[in-house]
Amino acid sequence: MKPLVLEKEQAGHWLKGLCNNFDIFAPLPTDKGYSDWQKWDGGDLFDVAKGVPKSSIKTFFFPQPEVLFQFNARASAPDAFRLREPKCQDKPRILFGVRPCDARSVVLNSMPYEEDPYFQKRIQETFIVGFLCREGCSTCFCKWTGGSPTGTEGMDVAAIDLGQVLYVEILSDKGKRLVGNGFFRSPTKDEETEAKDFVEKAKGQALDQDVASILRSKGLMHLYDAPFWNSVSEPCINCGTCTFLCPTCYCFDIQDETLRGKGRRIRYWDSCMFPLFTQHASGHNPRGDKLKRVRNRFMHKLKYFPDRFGPISCVGCGRCVRDCPVNIDIRQVLRSLLEI
Amino acid sequence: MRFDASEEVTMNPYLPYSAVIDDIFVETEDGNLKTFRIVLENEEDRRNWTHRPGQFAMLSIAGKGEIPIGIASSPTEKGHLLFTVNRAGVVTTALHKMNVGDPIGVRGPLGNGFPVDSELKGKNIVIIAGGFAFTTLRATLIYMLEHRGDYENITVIYGARTPGMLLYKDELKQWQERDDLNVYITVDREAPGWDGLVGFVPTIAGQVKPSPENAAALICGPPIMIKFTMPPLEEVGWRNDQVYLSLENRMKCAIGICGHCNVGPVYVCKDGPVFTRAEVQRLPVEF
Amino acid sequence: MSSVNERITQEIQSIAASMLESGQVAAFLGYSQGTLPGTMQPFVARDVEDAKKFSWNSFCVINLANYLPALLRSLEPPRRRGEPPPEGPLPKVGVLATGCWSRNMVVQIQENQIERQRAVIVGISSRGMVSRRKLEAAVGYREITHIEEQDNSLLVRGDGFEETINRWDVVRDNCQTCVHPDPVIYDKLIGSLSGDRKIPDRFRQVEEIEALSVDDRWQWFQNEISSCIRCYACRNACPLCYCPTCFVDDSRPQWVGKSIDPVDTALFHILRAYHCAGRCTDCGSCESVCPMGIRMRLFTKKLQKDVLELYGFEPGLDPDAPLPLSTYKMDDPEEFILTHIKKGDKK
Ligand SMILES: Cc1cc2nc3c(=O)[nH]c(=O)nc-3n(C[C@H](O)[C@H](O)[C@H](O)COP(=O)(O)OP(=O)(O)OC[C@H]3O[C@@H](n4cnc5c(N)ncnc54)[C@H](O)[C@@H]3O)c2cc1C
Ligand code: SF4
Ligand code: SF4
Ligand code: SF4
Ligand code: SF4
Ligand code: SF4
Numbered sequence: 001m002k003p004l005v006l007e008k009e010q011a012g013h014w015l016k017g018l019c020n021n022f023d024i025f026a027p028l029p030t031d032k033g034y035s036d037w038q039k040w041d042g043g044d045l046f047d048v049a050k051g052v053p054k055s056s057i058k059t060f061f062f063p064q065p066e067v068l069f070q071f072n073a074r075a076s077a078p079d080a081f082r083l084r085e086p087k088c089q090d091k092p093r094i095l096f097g098v099r100p101c102d103a104r105s106v107v108l109n110s111m112p113y114e115e116d117p118y119f120q121k122r123i124q125e126t127f128i129v130g131f132l133c134r135e136g137c138s139t140c141f142c143k144w145t146g147g148s149p150t151g152t153e154g155m156d157v158a159a160i161d162l163g164q165v166l167y168v169e170i171l172s173d174k175g176k177r178l179v180g181n182g183f184f185r186s187p188t189k190d191e192e193t194e195a196k197d198f199v200e201k202a203k204g205q206a207l208d209q210d211v212a213s214i215l216r217s218k219g220l221m222h223l224y225d226a227p228f229w230n231s232v233s234e235p236c237i238n239c240g241t242c243t244f245l246c247p248t249c250y251c252f253d254i255q256d257e258t259l260r261g262k263g264r265r266i267r268y269w270d271s272c273m274f275p276l277f278t279q280h281a282s283g284h285n286p287r288g289d290k291l292k293r294v295r296n297r298f299m300h301k302l303k304y305f306p307d308r309f310g311p312i313s314c315v316g317c318g319r320c321v322r323d324c325p326v327n328i329d330i331r332q333v334l335r336s337l338l339e340i
Numbered sequence: 341m342r343f344d345a346s347e348e349v350t351m352n353p354y355l356p357y358s359a360v361i362d363d364i365f366v367e368t369e370d371g372n373l374k375t376f377r378i379v380l381e382n383e384e385d386r387r388n389w390t391h392r393p394g395q396f397a398m399l400s401i402a403g404k405g406e407i408p409i410g411i412a413s414s415p416t417e418k419g420h421l422l423f424t425v426n427r428a429g430v431v432t433t434a435l436h437k438m439n440v441g442d443p444i445g446v447r448g449p450l451g452n453g454f455p456v457d458s459e460l461k462g463k464n465i466v467i468i469a470g471g472f473a474f475t476t477l478r479a480t481l482i483y484m485l486e487h488r489g490d491y492e493n494i495t496v497i498y499g500a501r502t503p504g505m506l507l508y509k510d511e512l513k514q515w516q517e518r519d520d521l522n523v524y525i526t527v528d529r530e531a532p533g534w535d536g537l538v539g540f541v542p543t544i545a546g547q548v549k550p551s552p553e554n555a556a557a558l559i560c561g562p563p564i565m566i567k568f569t570m571p572p573l574e575e576v577g578w579r580n581d582q583v584y585l586s587l588e589n590r591m592k593c594a595i596g597i598c599g600h601c602n603v604g605p606v607y608v609c610k611d612g613p614v615f616t617r618a619e620v621q622r623l624p625v626e627f
Numbered sequence: 628m629s630s631v632n633e634r635i636t637q638e639i640q641s642i643a644a645s646m647l648e649s650g651q652v653a654a655f656l657g658y659s660q661g662t663l664p665g666t667m668q669p670f671v672a673r674d675v676e677d678a679k680k681f682s683w684n685s686f687c688v689i690n691l692a693n694y695l696p697a698l699l700r701s702l703e704p705p706r707r708r709g710e711p712p713p714e715g716p717l718p719k720v721g722v723l724a725t726g727c728w729s730r731n732m733v734v735q736i737q738e739n740q741i742e743r744q745r746a747v748i749v750g751i752s753s754r755g756m757v758s759r760r761k762l763e764a765a766v767g768y769r770e771i772t773h774i775e776e777q778d779n780s781l782l783v784r785g786d787g788f789e790e791t792i793n794r795w796d797v798v799r800d801n802c803q804t805c806v807h808p809d810p811v812i813y814d815k816l817i818g819s820l821s822g823d824r825k826i827p828d829r830f831r832q833v834e835e836i837e838a839l840s841v842d843d844r845w846q847w848f849q850n851e852i853s854s855c856i857r858c859y860a861c862r863n864a865c866p867l868c869y870c871p872t873c874f875v876d877d878s879r880p881q882w883v884g885k886s887i888d889p890v891d892t893a894l895f896h897i898l899r900a901y902h903c904a905g906r907c908t909d910c911g912s913c914e915s916v917c918p919m920g921i922r923m924r925l926f927t928k929k930l931q932k933d934v935l936e937l938y939g940f941e942p943g944l945d946p947d948a949p950l951p952l953s954t955y956k957m958d959d960p961e962e963f964i965l966t967h968i969k970k971g972d973k974k
Binding site: 085 | 443
Binding site: 034050137234235241245255321322325328329 | 661662663666667668669670671689693694760763764768770772786854856857858859860862863864876884885886887915916918919920
């Protein structure tokens with residue numbers, strides 16, 4: 001489809017029109033200073049700040065928690081303890097202002113989740129309006145991970161912010177549904193050149209190495225037995241910060257909850273950084289030490305995942321770099337793994 | 341409002357079959373191991389059910405949770421499934437408190453199982469088990485006995501701490517009486533009334549000295565038993581690719597998504613739980 | 628003239644190097660530079676060469692006491708659970724300690740988590756650590772790419788801006804209200820002691836919340852924790868949280884639900900705070916590490932105030948003083964305890 005243009009003045013009206021059929025979420029400022037995904041209440045149209053918001057968009061596909069089943073937990077009831085799939089009451093959603101790294105994370109997560117009906121259904125009912133990056137933050141490293149500041153993987157609509165107007169590219173059938181309502185026009189020649197310039201500049205130089213294929217070609221145990229894991233892991237406090245903020249961490253635990261006769265089976269975020277993640281009922285723990293857990297996080301992202309699926313399981317958003325309380329920096333680990 | 345309704349996925353791999361507990365046997369003298377006979381509620385599900393020895397299933401008790409348990413029955417035992425369960429934590433304790441007639445969920449069969457219809461065919465089979473890890477090997481043995489012609493010699497070495505801790509005692513007797521099976525049952529220490537073998541499984545394996553010629557060994561037991569069983573086998577020429585092991589890692593989804601059971605790039609739930617020792621040795625020791 | 632931080636950095640490097648060289652300690656625990664401006668990484672040196680990596684500035688926000696028990700244990704010869712430690716002296720660890728870190732070490736000694744003689748404590752009177760969040764706020768949340776620290780100010784640069792920020796304005800709340808910046812126990816001192824500070828309104832933040840109605844207070848509490856993602860960084864950064872199985876991880880019984888239901892999150896925060904009562908030194912480690920900017924330190928601060936008012940006790944000041952919540956006195960004014968004793972007496 002041909003690119004379209006939306007006057008920024010019109011953008012608010014366009015989105016308001018969509019509010020009847022969709023819930024719209026966007027990175028909006030919070031009272032804590034950072035911006036984070038919140039429901040847009042139709043207020044003034046916001047500028048999408050550079051860089052990524054505090055949380056990733058995984059929560060829209062992999063909510064915390066996802067109710068897998070519901071059941072009647074009264075033993076006397078005729079349908080006692082029979083699992084029922086819950087009816088999803090959520091309206092379809094538009095995520096407005098998704099950065100290329102976050103959009104790409106959905107594509108990567110879909111690989112292990114290919115046969116997961118909950119995840120796939122949420123993908124069907126979530127519409128991603130991406131914003132390409134004119135400039136990143138100092139912690140961004142999407143190119144290293146196979147992405148790009150101007151990448152559009154995972155987006156239904158890709159927007160380029162040209163100041164007065166949004167230059168919009170429709171990338172999927174879902175995307176078509178969003179722009180169907182009269183607010184858009186064709187770009188002028190100047191706008192087309194401007195958009196091309198934007199992409200050229202923002203894209204910058206291509207990386208001269210294919211990180212994922214280099215890592216795939218290295219021996220599994222060679223990387224696993226690398227000498228630096230102790231010093232990398234020593235400061236780690238084994239919290240869930242890096243994995244919970246990470247768009248491409250997708251591990252979960254399942255548990256049943258009952259309250260006053262109602263029961264549900266939920267899945268909720270879990271992290272390979274937690275000691276209980278692997279602990280057996282006997283007390284035996286295959287990854288009992290911190291070193292093994294930290295190594296698993298990096299090896300899963302940078303070796304195990306690529307060995308299974310191709311790309312590395314990191315989109316270079318920099319969240320873990322920024323918010324790890326002890327500054328364990330995946331960029332350094334990645335460099336060490338490439339060098340060894 | 342829903343889009344693309346046509347693409348909606350109807351099969352939910354997290355949904356267990358409804359089933360009921362049809363019978364319960366207490367296996368061991370300490371009462372900590374019970375075998376549950378479970379029957380799927382739906383006639384059609386029962387008919388369509390098929391599994392390979394060595395596979396497992398998730399047993400689901402709504403309100404308590406789901407746990408992976410090896411299938412102790414052979415696919416040739418039609419109409420029901422057997423699970424032998426050690427009381428360990430939340431779900432297994434709840435299961436031990438359940439009665440005949442209680443509802444339960446079964447999700448499976450899951451995992452790869454032993455290659456009974458491919459690599460193992462035409463081979464001399466050596467089954468080595470310790471403690472309650474015998475469960476899926478019972479399934480395997482029953483299956484092999486049903487297809488006796490497909491395998492050469494079958495040797496079983498099975499041990500427990502005491503005579504009272506042996507599983508499937510009636511069947512053990514029957515197997516010992518058969519002349520198409522070599523069965524060695526052992527207990528760790530002398531015990532009153534026990535006139536069988538005495539000694540740890542690795543010691544007995546060292547005495548039996550099974551030949552590696554055209555053979556495969558299936559070994560299940562505590563890690564320490566597996567560790568000490570290997571040297572006597574290696575001494576008589578066994579190679580790692582002839583030895584099959586079954587791993588147990590904590591797992592939640594059992595379909596390769598949740599991330600709990602990985603050993604390096606491998607998921608025990610999906611790629612295993614059965615691996616050859618040669619495969620395992622190429623992986624990190626995280627099991 | 629070199630700055631305070633440069634002098635401290637040099638001293639740490641040379642003290643650590645000489646302790647490692649002489650074999651007085653097997654490892655030395657301090658801080659090294661992080662990869663981002665305003666981040667520091669806890670760092671363990673095991674040889675003289677490593678000691679060159681030590682560094683000191685206003686961003687050393689994680690309480691080093693948190694690493695001490697595990698580091699000491701890692702230096703012991705391996706043994707089975709329950710087996711007694713080997714005879715003879717065990718390897719020692721050198722460790723930096725500001726006022727609050729040293730008070731946490733005192734609590735660790737009182738609670739048998741570390742042995743005093745195995746820690747060679749190098750004291751530093753704290754000038755207060757800077758809150759990265761306050762600093763970000765001070766520059767309007769623009770991205771900071773460079774920080775240059777002077778003794779009383781911070782030169783902060785980013786894309787298209789450069790600002791000088793008064794250091795004390797962005798020092799953490801806990802440090803601004805800290806009355807004991809000097810290390811309580813130490814074997815060696817870097818610089819000099821600065822003495823206790825008088826801060827008449829040290830509990831002001833707590834008093835403001837206490838002044839709210841019950842409903843408003845509950846509202847405040849719920850709002851404060853609403854963005855919690857249950858990553859447990861606050862728990863894991865705290866030297867008081869050393870239970871082998873935390874109550875949030877117990878499965879038999881399961882005390883608290885695992886997802887981010889507001890009830891479960893509230894329960895986690897309330898119980899965590901109470902488990903720290905009479906032990907928390909207001910080091911601020913928990914608050915500094917929270918990725919979501921939650922001020923859970925205010926909950927423990929309230930309990931610190933209560934413990935001070937009820938028992939006249941401040942944690943970590945005296946290794947020989949009994950801990951108020953794990954001691955028992957016959958003349959305790961708590962009536963329910965006395966009733967209980969009377970009942971017992973009747974038999
Ligand atoms: C492939 C496979 C086959 C198994 N077959 C059998 C069997 O035939 N008989 C039997 O008695 N046990 C078997 N187990 C072990 C059994 O799954 C655990 O004992 C059981 O999960 C404990 O659950 P719980 O809720 O009672 O214990 P809790 O300690 O309360 O467990 C909580 C969770 O921890 C995990 N967990 C604890 N222990 C283990 C373990 N040893 N292995 C894996 N996950 C664990 C489970 O996910 C469980 O939901 C098998 C495990 C696996 C992976
Ligand atoms: S590992 Fe870190 S940089 Fe990579 S995607 Fe996750 S949070 Fe972003
Ligand atoms: S890094 Fe850990 S938590 Fe994240 S996806 Fe991989 S295994 Fe799961
Ligand atoms: S955020 Fe940092 S400290 Fe926390 S688990 Fe991750 S690497 Fe460790
Ligand atoms: S609760 Fe917070 S302030 Fe108190 S000792 Fe622990 S980390 Fe320090
Ligand atoms: S560190 Fe913050 S987000 Fe994490 S559990 Fe504590 S309060 Fe919640």
